Amino acid sequence: MAVGKEILDTLHALVDRDITLMHICGTHEAAIARAGIRSILPPGLKIVMGPGCPVCITPQGEIDAALELVNRGCTVATYGDLLRVPGSSGSLESSGGDVRVVQGVHRAVEIARREPEREVVFISVGFETTAPTVAAMILSHPPENFSILSCHRLVPPAMAWLLDQGEAALDGFILPGHVCTVMGYQEYEQFPVPQVVAGFEPEDILLGLLMAVRQVREGRHEVENAYPRAVTREGNVKAKRLMYEVFEPVDLEWRGFPVIPASGLRLRPEFEGYDAQKKFDIEIRHVEKHSACICDRVLRGIARPADCKLFGKACNPRTPVGPCMVSHEGACRIWHLYESRRG
Template sequence: MATGDELKEALRDSVDRDYTFMHICGTHEAAIARTGLRSVLPEGLKIVMGPGCPVCITPQGEIDAAIEFVDKGCIVATYGDLLRVPGTRGSLESSGGDVRVVQGVHKAVEIAEKTDKEVVFISVGFETTVPTVAATLLTEPPENFSILSCHRLVPPAMKWLLEQGEASLDGFMLPGHVCVVAGYEDYEQFPVPQVVAGFEAEDILLGLLMLVRQVNEGRHEVENAYPRAVNRTGNQKAKKLMYEVFEPADVEWRGFPVIPASGLRLKQEFARYDAKEKFGIEIKHVEKTTGCICDRVLRGIAQPTDCRLYGKVCTPRTPVGPCMVGHEGACKIWSLYHLRRP
């Protein structure tokens, strides 16, 4: 790979108009902010955030459902990022129930094996985390274990974004972690420039250069700038596991409407592990009532500093919206690196 300086020079030579590219990965945003990449990009080249933080796009209705499990006396296990995401009645952290942070679904199963109480795992994440959940359910965990599936699939969200045309996007930087599992063949349906990129500064610069060149040459294809980890078809064994246990479902994203086939629900043969069915809980749509603009940040039409709450009412210690909670949330990342309006 070329050096960072060589890539920056090549970008300066290639940029001859305004370009806007969207990444769909919180880890990309963290790398961009940590390395100060936006400050070295040529004028006219802009990279915006998309719905790449799984915690951030979990709607309030799912957080409210998680708190209902607490109300029913369940032990609720989840990732630490989800703990402080606000619902309409507070967060899991403030619920006063038996809520435990775990590193993965297998740890939640271990809790269930050691208690007679019901254990519900709040299962969030894109394609990256689904195979381990599927593999765990195939081992037939104890009867007192169940999950709330909050999983999302990236391509349907991209399709929705392209159909809206809100952000006037010239192309996408595809999520490296997701593509390790899912590959990138599903993205070939979109007639826009796309590049799979890794997470070092040079990876991101190379991805941007490849996107700029596609635009300049009038091409639209999926190119892979992360071949050391990603191939076109992804991890076949992981995908087989995923679709053995889950099937696509129409679900709402925070900041988005219901997007067809963008979520994953358990297949009927695994319904005994479906916490919604087990406890008769319904996921309800919740209208936004705060001044938080996470919905606009997730759609690439605003940046954290556009929000009047950012750094004032909304901080990592007192988050108003989910983008200030998770380590992949844009507002949390910008606050961590003390970023203000560019």
């Protein structure tokens, strides 16, 4: 931790005004909270969380679509984090249908092969980290009784929206290490703000913060890589090729955001046979928010979980009101586990 102490001392010496940096990664939020990093930073340095949890940014309309698939008798395979996200009429967990937790798309395909009499739909959520795996599976020609509900999102369009809105008065970004491992960081060079790719150990995060603060102080705006052991500028070229061979960008709504242009992924026309939305004629509708939950504001970096009057009371991991309290990458669940214990 000697290296971490040296970085921290340098940060305290450099930060002489308010600086706000946003990360877009649930794993970063968990690492920051677990290590208590916010409590040791200079008072002027603020880290806010953005839309970095793929389950959290899945809008209610897509949860309702998954519930409709259950009601039509499909076997729905999903990651465990999605089970308890509330829809308009309950959750997948409370649906009473054939909902199975799987560790990945390959397990969903195994179910389809093992039970050919059933229609198996995989709820395919995630950023650019999970989409290439799903694409590879689609290219392997899974059985006809298998399909996906594509809920994939792309990070750069959401960043563009955040910068255009200017709600959080951001000075820079800590870029998501997992996403950049796949995609590289070349596409982030379009944004005229300080950006640093960071890893997930406390020292990785502190180094990323230091590099970003130096850019802010020096008036620079570029993409720097504090995670070279895993990330290159080009990323995983083969994974990217697979992803865009199977998927194409589409305008899509995010929870807490409007429809963001080219921010989602849908199957290309030649793979429509595996598109559950078209196969079962499912319409994904916009659903207006009616609860006091402020997940939408947390996901945009303009509120903290503790700012919500439901946090830790009506909304807790046992009885979640919003998705940010459900997922292990959700800010509210992370804060409930770590930050609230620090008082």
